[in-house]
Each structure stands twice: as C-alpha cells, then as structure tokens.
Amino acid sequence: MNVALFVTCLADHYFADAAADTVRLLRHLGCTVSFPEAQTCCGQPAYNAGRQGEALRMARHTIGVFEDADAVVVPSGSCATMVKKFYPRLTGGTATLADRTFELGEFIVHRLGVTELGDGLAGRRIAIHQGCHALRELRLESEPATLLEGCGAEIVPWEAHDECCGFGGLFSVKMTAVSAAMADRKLDTLPEIDWVVSGDGGCVLQLDGRSRAREMGVEFVHLATALWRGAAAPGGAR
Amino acid sequence: MPTGIRDYPARAREIIRKDPLVRESVTGATIAFDEKRRRSYAEIDAEAWRRWAEGVKNHTLTHLDRYLTEAEARLEANGAEVHWAEDAAEAREIVMELAQRHSVRDVVKGKSMLTEEIDLNPALERARIDVLETDLGEFILQLFNEPPSHILGPAIHKSLQQVRNLFTEVLRTDSDADPDTLAQAAREALSDVFIRADMGITGANFLVAETGTVALIENEGNIRLATSLPRVHVAIVGIEKLLPRMTDLAGFLQLTARAATGQPIGCFVSLIQGPALHPEDDGPEEVHVILVDNGRTDVLAHEHAWEALRCLRCGACLNVCPVYRQTGGHAYGYVYSGPIGSVLDPGLLGLHEAMPLPFASSLCGACFDACPVRIPIPELLLEWRREAQEAGLTPWKERAALAGLAGMATRPGLYRAAGKLGSRLAGTGMARSLPMLGAWAEDRALPKPSRRTFRELWRAGIE
Amino acid sequence: MTGRERILARVARATAGREGLPHPGPLDVPPADDPAAAFVKRFTSSGGEVVEPDPGRPAGAWLTAFLEGLDPAVAGVAIGPEVPPERRPRLPEVAAAHAGAGVSAAWGAAADSGSLILPSTGGRAVQLLPPVHVVWVPEGRVFARLEDALAELRKLDEDLPAAVGLHSGPSKSADIGQTVVTGVHGPGRCIAVMG
Ligand code: SF4
Numbered sequence: 001m002n003v004a005l006f007v008t009c010l011a012d013h014y015f016a017d018a019a020a021d022t023v024r025l026l027r028h029l030g031c032t033v034s035f036p037e038a039q040t041c042c043g044q045p046a047y048n049a050g051r052q053g054e055a056l057r058m059a060r061h062t063i064g065v066f067e068d069a070d071a072v073v074v075p076s077g078s079c080a081t082m083v084k085k086f087y088p089r090l091t092g093g094t095a096t097l098a099d100r101t102f103e104l105g106e107f108i109v110h111r112l113g114v115t116e117l118g119d120g121l122a123g124r125r126i127a128i129h130q131g132c133h134a135l136r137e138l139r140l141e142s143e144p145a146t147l148l149e150g151c152g153a154e155i156v157p158w159e160a161h162d163e164c165c166g167f168g169g170l171f172s173v174k175m176t177a178v179s180a181a182m183a184d185r186k187l188d189t190l191p192e193i194d195w196v197v198s199g200d201g202g203c204v205l206q207l208d209g210r211s212r213a214r215e216m217g218v219e220f221v222h223l224a225t226a227l228w229r230g231a232a233a234p235g236g237a238r
Numbered sequence: 239m240p241t242g243i244r245d246y247p248a249r250a251r252e253i254i255r256k257d258p259l260v261r262e263s264v265t266g267a268t269i270a271f272d273e274k275r276r277r278s279y280a281e282i283d284a285e286a287w288r289r290w291a292e293g294v295k296n297h298t299l300t301h302l303d304r305y306l307t308e309a310e311a312r313l314e315a316n317g318a319e320v321h322w323a324e325d326a327a328e329a330r331e332i333v334m335e336l337a338q339r340h341s342v343r344d345v346v347k348g349k350s351m352l353t354e355e356i357d358l359n360p361a362l363e364r365a366r367i368d369v370l371e372t373d374l375g376e377f378i379l380q381l382f383n384e385p386p387s388h389i390l391g392p393a394i395h396k397s398l399q400q401v402r403n404l405f406t407e408v409l410r411t412d413s414d415a416d417p418d419t420l421a422q423a424a425r426e427a428l429s430d431v432f433i434r435a436d437m438g439i440t441g442a443n444f445l446v447a448e449t450g451t452v453a454l455i456e457n458e459g460n461i462r463l464a465t466s467l468p469r470v471h472v473a474i475v476g477i478e479k480l481l482p483r484m485t486d487l488a489g490f491l492q493l494t495a496r497a498a499t500g501q502p503i504g505c506f507v508s509l510i511q512g513p514a515l516h517p518e519d520d521g522p523e524e525v526h527v528i529l530v531d532n533g534r535t536d537v538l539a540h541e542h543a544w545e546a547l548r549c550l551r552c553g554a555c556l557n558v559c560p561v562y563r564q565t566g567g568h569a570y571g572y573v574y575s576g577p578i579g580s581v582l583d584p585g586l587l588g589l590h591e592a593m594p595l596p597f598a599s600s601l602c603g604a605c606f607d608a609c610p611v612r613i614p615i616p617e618l619l620l621e622w623r624r625e626a627q628e629a630g631l632t633p634w635k636e637r638a639a640l641a642g643l644a645g646m647a648t649r650p651g652l653y654r655a656a657g658k659l660g661s662r663l664a665g666t667g668m669a670r671s672l673p674m675l676g677a678w679a680e681d682r683a684l685p686k687p688s689r690r691t692f693r694e695l696w697r698a699g700i701e
Numbered sequence: 702m703t704g705r706e707r708i709l710a711r712v713a714r715a716t717a718g719r720e721g722l723p724h725p726g727p728l729d730v731p732p733a734d735d736p737a738a739a740f741v742k743r744f745t746s747s748g749g750e751v752v753e754p755d756p757g758r759p760a761g762a763w764l765t766a767f768l769e770g771l772d773p774a775v776a777g778v779a780i781g782p783e784v785p786p787e788r789r790p791r792l793p794e795v796a797a798a799h800a801g802a803g804v805s806a807a808w809g810a811a812a813d814s815g816s817l818i819l820p821s822t823g824g825r826a827v828q829l830l831p832p833v834h835v836v837w838v839p840e841g842r843v844f845a846r847l848e849d850a851l852a853e854l855r856k857l858d859e860d861l862p863a864a865v866g867l868h869s870g871p872s873k874s875a876d877i878g879q880t881v882v883t884g885v886h887g888p889g890r891c892i893a894v895m896g
Contacts (some may be wrong), residue, residue: 009657011692012657012692013657013658013687013688013691013692014661014685014686014688016688016689016690016691016694020696024700035696040646041647043647047620049623049636050620050622050623050626050627050632051644054640054643057648058648061648132601132602136604136607163604164560164604166600171600173674175246176251176677176678176680176681177251178561178564178565179681183682185265185563206682209682210682212682212683213682270879287728290728293722293723296722297722297723297725300720301716301721303709303716306708306709306712322703323704324707373876374874374876374877374885375874375876396878397878398877398879398880416880417878420877420882421877421884421885428886457872457873458872458874458885458886459886460885460887462825463829465864466821466825484855485727485848485851487847488850488851489728491847491867492813492814492847502743502747502813502814502815505748505870506867506887507866507869508866509864510863511862515862518821518825519824519825535712535715538712538715539711539714539715544719
C-alpha cells in the first residue's frame with residue numbers, strides 16, 4: 001500500500017526519531033512510504049486559538065499537498081483529528097482528505113488489520129497516556145493498548161490515563177499554572193512502570209517537560225518508537 | 239455586576255500555589271461525583287436519553303415565547319402570581335416589593351444559582367431581612383462568607399477539617415466531631431427556621447408549561463420545607479427552564495440526578511402548581527414565580543451559543559473537567575464556573591466581560607461526553623475564541639504570531655527554515671526570553687529538539 | 702411596553718430566524734415486568750425501607766405495634782388527612798413538629814425512579830417534619846415508570862394538587878467532606894408500607 005507520511009511540526013523538530021520509526025514500521029508492514037516535502041503545519045494552533053481564517057489557509061495548503069495520496073498516516077492523534085474532524089468543519093465538508101487520513105495506531109489496526117507486531121516489548125511495563133483528541137474526537141481508545149500488548153508489553157492501569165495532560169497548545173502558555181497542575185495530576189498518579197507511551201508529541205512535551213522540571217525521571221516514549229521496538233525482536237512480523 | 243473574571247489566570251495560579259487544599263478537595267470530590275455519574279449512565283441507554291433530552295430542550299427553546307405564555311397562563315389559573323424581570327435589578331426589586339408587602343423578616347432559601355447571579359442576599363440583608371441558606375453546603379458557605387465554588391456541591395472546596403474548625407467556632411461542636419455530628423449541629427441550628435420564616439425563596443430546575451409546575455430537585459428536604467411551611471413561596475426562574483409537558487419531567491428529573499450525583503432521582507422532588515388550595519392543612523398562601531431574563535435572550539439570539547441554554551446546571555461538566563479540578567469555581571470569578579461557565583458567561587455578560595474564560599480550556603472534550611443535554615462545549619469555546627480574535631480581545635503578539643505561522647505554513651521553504659531556527663532557539667537559554675516559551679519555562683523544562691529534523695533524516699535516507 | 706412584553710419580543714426575535722425543532726415525543730424506556738418488585742429494589746437501594754403489614758392483623762393495630770417497635774419508640778404521631786381510618790395507628794396525635802413519626806398515604810409510586818408520590822393534600826408537615834416518615838402505598842398504585850405516573854397525574858388537570866412531592870429515600874447530604882449523612886432536614890427514615 002502506498003502511504004504518505006504527514007509528519008507534523010512537533011514530530012519533525014522534537015520527535016524526529018519517532019517519525020523515522022513511523023517510516024520504518026510502515027515499510028516493515030509492507031507499505032511504500034512517501035514524504036511530500038511541501039507539507040507544513042496542519043493549522044491546529046490557529047484553529048484552537050480561534051483564527052479560523054488562517055487555519056483554513058493552512059488546511060487548504062495541506063489538502064493540496066496530499067491531494068494525490070491514497071492514504072495519509074499521521075503519528076499524532078491531535079493533528080490527525082485536525083485533518084479528520086476539523087478540516088471538514090472549516091471547509092464546509094468538502095475535505096475528502098479527512099477520509100484518507102489515519103492516526104498511526106488506527107491505520108495499523110483498522111486499515112492494515114495488524115495487531116501482532118512482534119514480542120520486542122516482552123516484560124516491559126507501560127502506562128498509556130490517551131491523548132484527548134484521539135480518544136474523544138476520533139474515538140480511538142483500545143488501539144494503542146492492543147498494539148502494545150501485541151508486542152508483549154504489560155499495560156499497567158493508570159487512574160488518570162484518559163485525563164488531559166494540560167497541553168492544549170496555546171493553553172499551556174496562556175494558563176500555565178493550571179496547565180502544570182494538570183500535568184502534576186497525571187504524574188502524581190503514575191503507577192510503577194518502565195515507560196509512559198503516548199501517540200501525541202504535544203502531550204509528551206508537556207508531561208516530560210513537567211516531569212523533568214520536577215526531576216521525576218519518568219521515561220516517555222512515542223507510540224511509533226515503542227511499536228518499532230516491539231516489532232524488532234525475533235518472532236515478530238519483522 | 240462587576241465580576242472577577244479578568245483575573246482568572248492570576249487567581250488560578252494563586253489558588254494552586256497558596257491553597258493546595260482546594261485543589262485536593264475539589265479533585266477528590268469531583269472524581270467521586272464523576273465516577274458515580276459514569277456508573278449511573280452505564281445503567282441506562284445514556285446516549286438515547288441524552289439525545290432525547292437535547293431534543294426536548296431544542297424544541298422548547300425554539301418555541302420559547304409560546305411556552306412562556308402558556309406557563310404564565312397556567313400558573314395564574316392555579317392561583318400563582320407571575321412576574322417578569324428583565325435584569326438582576328428588576329428581579330431584586332420584585333423580591334423586595336414582595337417582602338415588604340408581606341412584612342417579611344425571615345427568609346429561608348433553597349440552593350439557587352440564579353439568586354447568586356442576581357445578588358439577592360445582600361439586597362435582602364440591606365433591608366434588614368434575615369436570610370438563611372438552608373442547603374447544608376450553602377449554609378456552610380454562608381458561615382464562611384464565601385460564594386459557591388460549584389453549581390451543585392457549593393462547598394466541595396472545603397475539607398472536613400475546615401468545616402470542623404468552622405463549626406467548633408460558630409456552633410460549638412467538638413473539634414474532632416464526625417460529619418454526622420456536624421450535620422446534626424447544623425440541623426439544630428436550622429431546626430425551627432422553616433416554621434419561623436415568612437418567606438421561602440428558591441430557584442427552579444424546570445417549569446412545565448402545560449401545568450405551570452415549578453419542579454425542584456434536592457436531597458436534603460430543605461427545599462420541600464422552604465416551599466411548604468412559610469406563608470409565601472417565591473420561585474426565581476430563568477426563562478430557559480421551560481419544559482412543554484408534565485411527562486417530560488420524568489426523563490429530565492432522572493437524567494439530571496444521574497448526571498449530577500449518579501442517583502436515579504433526587505431524594506426529594508417538589509412539583510409545585512400554585513398556592514395551597516382549600517381544604518389543605520398547610521402550604522403557602524401565595525406562590526410567586528419570577529421569570530428572569532438577565533442576558534438569556536442575548537444568549538438565545540446568538541447563532542451558536544443558544545445551545546448553552548439547554549444546561550440543566552447538573553455540574554457534570556465541572557466534575558469531569560481537568561481544568562476546573564485544579565482550582566474549583568472561585569478562580570473563575572463568576573457564579574457559573576467550569577466548562578459551562580466558560581461558554582455561558584460570555585453570552586450572559588458579553589464576551590468582553592468574560593475574557594479570558596473561552597481560553598480557560600485545553601479543549602479536551604470530556605465535558606461534552608458527560609453533558610446530559612449534549613451541549614457542544616468545545617465547539618462553543620472555539621466559537622467564542624473566534625469572536626474574541628475578531629473583536630481584537632486577544633493579545634496582539636499572539637495574533638501576530640499565529641498570522642506569522644499561517645504565512646509560513648503556506649510557504650514551505652520559509653516554513654522549513656523558520657521551523658528549524660525556532661526549535662533550535664527553543665532549546666537554548668534564549669528561549670526564556672521569548673514570549674510564549676518564557677511562560678512555558680516557568681513551570682516546565684524546555685523541550686529538547688531532535689539532533690536532526692525528520693526532514694534531514696528523510697533526505698539522508700531512513701534505514 | 703412592559704417588561705413582560707419586551708422579554709417576549711426579544712425571545713420572539715431571537716428565535717425568529719431559527720428553524721422550529723420538533724418535540725421528540727415520549728422517552729419511552731422499556732417498563733419493568735413487575736413494577737412492585739422493581740420499586741422495592743430501587744427504593745431500598747436509595748436508602749428507603751419497605752415493610753409489608755401483617756395480613757393477619759387489622760392495619761391500624763399492626764402499624765401501632767410497628768411504630769412502638771421502632772428505635773426510638775414512637776410515642777406521638779402526626780397523621781395525614783388522607784390516611785383512611787382503618788390504617789391509622791392508635792397512638793396519641795401531636796403536631797408534626799413534635800411527632801416521632803409522620804404517617805401519610807401516597808397517591809402512588811413509580812418503580813423506575815423508586816419514588817413515592819405524595820400529594821400536598823396528604824399534609825406537607827406530616828410528610829416532612831417528623832424524623833420518620835411512614836407511607837401507605839395503596840395496592841395496585843405502583844407505576845412501572847415515572848413517566849406513566851406523571852401522565853396519570855396530568856389527567857387530574859384542574860384537580861392537580863397544589864404541590865406533589867416525590868420522596869425517593871431519606872434526607873441526605875454529602876456537603877461535609879463528601880461523607881453522606883442522613884436526616885439533614887427532612888425525615889432521616891422513609892418507610893413505605895406496601896398493600
Ligand atoms: S453544561 Fe451540561 S454538564 Fe454542564 S452543568 Fe450544564 S447540563 Fe450539566
């Protein structure tokens with residue numbers, strides 16, 4: 001299958017390795033991956049700030065960039081939501097890109113029909129941070145756990161797993177004290193684990209930033225990297 | 239009425255930093271409420287109930303003038319008196335006039351957010367009328383001299399110990415009294431007030447047009463008492479509270495309770511059609527219903543925000559809200575706090591007055607999933623943000639930055655160069671002097687940029 | 702123009718351009734098969750109590766013994782005007798504010814919400830002031846759904862009581878440190894007598 005990667009700004013600059021792992025994983029699963037170089041930002045920062053005009057300009061740009069792609073994979077639940085849910089609102093429902101775009105976990109489970117990647121995560125205890133957009137806009141709830149367990153990981157229950165980390169883009173800098181307190185609620189309820197895995201770079205920036213400020217030493221791993229590691233061991237599909 | 243909304247970010251910070259007990263109490267209480275709500279929703283076909291409730295409210299709100307006049311006619315036929323108040327001042331005047339007419343000296347109140355909204359108690363007190371809040375939570379706050387922090391559990395920001403200390407001081411209970419003993423002390427302090435009072439003042443959860451029924455939900459029994467024993471009952475009702483039919487109440491009474499506290503229904507519901515009829519032994523001689531606008535018709539006229547008028551004031555959106563949980567309601571500076579406050583206040587008060595509440599959300603969407611009448615709170619927040627941007631109510635630096643982002647994002651070459659520069663700068667000590675990153679770095683370590691961008695990795699070839 | 706007219710005019714203007722949406726009709730949840738049993742389950746899980754009178758004894762005598770057997774034993778009662786003579790306890794009648802128990806008769810009950818439906822004609826003080834409230838629920842008056850009960854009430858039309866109370870358990874509050882306490886203002890015990 002031909003897939004185009006929409007890397008997103010944060011992954012491009014802060015999670016480049018996770019983005020590269022996305023490419024590796026998709027190739028490993030038999031996809032031919034392209035990377036349209038004219039891609040930029042999905043426009044969510046403007047959209048969430050109420051700058052709909054600018055968001056629409058960025059949406060049009062992105063829609064143009066991926067015009068010919070059969071399937072677009074996004075290693076971010078939040079940016080995938082922007083394309084799948086908010087582009088149709090902005091463009092008045094004309095964005096067919098929405099139907100061709102998939103969040104990474106969603107793509108693997110539902111489009112490729114794969115849930116067993118390997119056993120490279122055997123013995124690893126993982127808590128999953130469910131990003132709000134993937135969870136409540138795209139209704140992707142079980143996918144990360146299915147895939148990680150499919151790699152042999154043990155998913156450790158976390159009472160705050162589905163609570164917002166407090167990132168929210170502009171929110172994190174406008175309401176910084178509240179935002180940090182929200183991250184604390186997540187961090188303070190973390191069970192004994194090896195990694196926190198999240199499919200969203202933004203949430204990781206927030207939680208990791210707060211965890212490092214408090215010198216908590218929690219290890220955050222992007223879903224793409226975790227899955228690539230999971231697929232890496234012998235016996236897997238790799 | 240001047241509000242403290244403008245200072246939301248500063249007050250939120252202060253509560254979080256200086257009064258950590260508030261965060262602890264509010265988080266604990268709201269999580270407990272929310273768990274009950276979830277369990278209770280799971281017992282019914284919650285999606286079907288929510289869609290039904292949304293439908294009934296939408297129908298009512300799009301035929302509101304008809305139902306208002308129908309309710310009025312029915313109430314009058316039942317012997318109640320109906321008053322109309324365009325704003326808070328008028329509503330207060332009507333109550334004051336009624337109090338004078340009946341030489342009222344003692345008022346007992348049931349919990350009502352609308353009476354907070356119209357600032358009723360201070361007006362009564364200025365006229366030397368004794369006003370007693372009889373809901374236990376409101377009674378506690380009246381002693382603390384604080385406004386409610388939550389539309390349903392007004393005192394959830396107070397810990398048991400704080401209530402203990404207060405009661406020891408005021409009601410002379412033991413310093414280690416358990417909640418039962420404290421409640422008993424409150425009950426004694428309030429024991430004969432219902433018999434003594436000349437007037438009971440309540441809000442209303444619903445007003446049924448076809449029967450003129452004022453419906454009130456509660457758990458303690460104080461509202462039933464306040465509407466049964468004093469000579470005069472005054473119900474202060476927002477014009478959005480209408481329901482068409484008596485049978486509609488069945489769904490709404492149960493859904494409200496499930497959303498609010500996870501109960502199948504409130505322990506007590508009062509359905510009041512009018513004053514006592516002969517040959518009843520007791521009950522009020524007069525029932526007055528004050529229909530209050532106070533900004534509601536402005537909300538109704540708004541293309542999108544009118545949907546917020548479906549609100550049942552159940553508090554479910556507050557309970558599930560991770561933003562609200564950090565501070566409780568006082569940070570918001572107005573009676574309606576949390577998610578619903580952030581979309582309702584701009585409509586009631588004017589957007590300018592309600593800034594920056596539409597931005598006090600990470601848009602996590604949990605509120606919509608909890609809301610029994612499916613108010614699209616995240617979408618309404620975005621709508622208010624859009625209007626705030628258009629009206630120039632946001633900082634110009636922020637607007638410039640976002641315009642810059644859009645400018646670059648539609649020019650890939652420029653975007654690449656600027657992006658690289660930006661993330662490199664963000665990783666250096668210079669970041670703290672950049673406007674937004676400076677704020678970020680107050681509470682968090684700066685993000686670490688990747689050694690090479692993905693674009694660079696891609697060009698070099700990914701193995 | 703009066704304030705009333707101005708408000709109504711604003712409402713009309715606000716909704717003028719908006720499509721009038723239809724009422725979705727009844728909620729229509731599936732009714733319980735055995736309403737009486739469903740009521741008992743719901744009412745007791747909300748903290749209410751249910752008793753059945755001893756069929757071998759006259760109702761009034763049974764209730765007298767029942768009230769005397771409560772802890773604390775009831776000495777004086779307040780009795781609602783709608784309680785039929787044969788169902789009245791033989792105990793001294795006192796004002797509701799001083800009674801150990803209030804005895805009233807329900808108009809009916811609703812199974813799905815677990816509610817006793819109490820008309821104001823049954824005496825409000827009796828239903829609210831004493832610490833224990835004992836309610837006769839007439840046979841065959843348990844509606845499967847609150848919706849059905851309200852539809853029935855609605856039919857009374859002009860004869861609707863001035864007020865109707867739904868009591869679905871004892872008075873309670875969680876306002877102090879989130880701990881549930883009972884009997885805050887209204888009755889701390891609410892006992893339905895079935896039959
Ligand atoms: S907005 Fe919805 S959830 Fe929030 S208080 Fe109103 S009805 Fe309840």
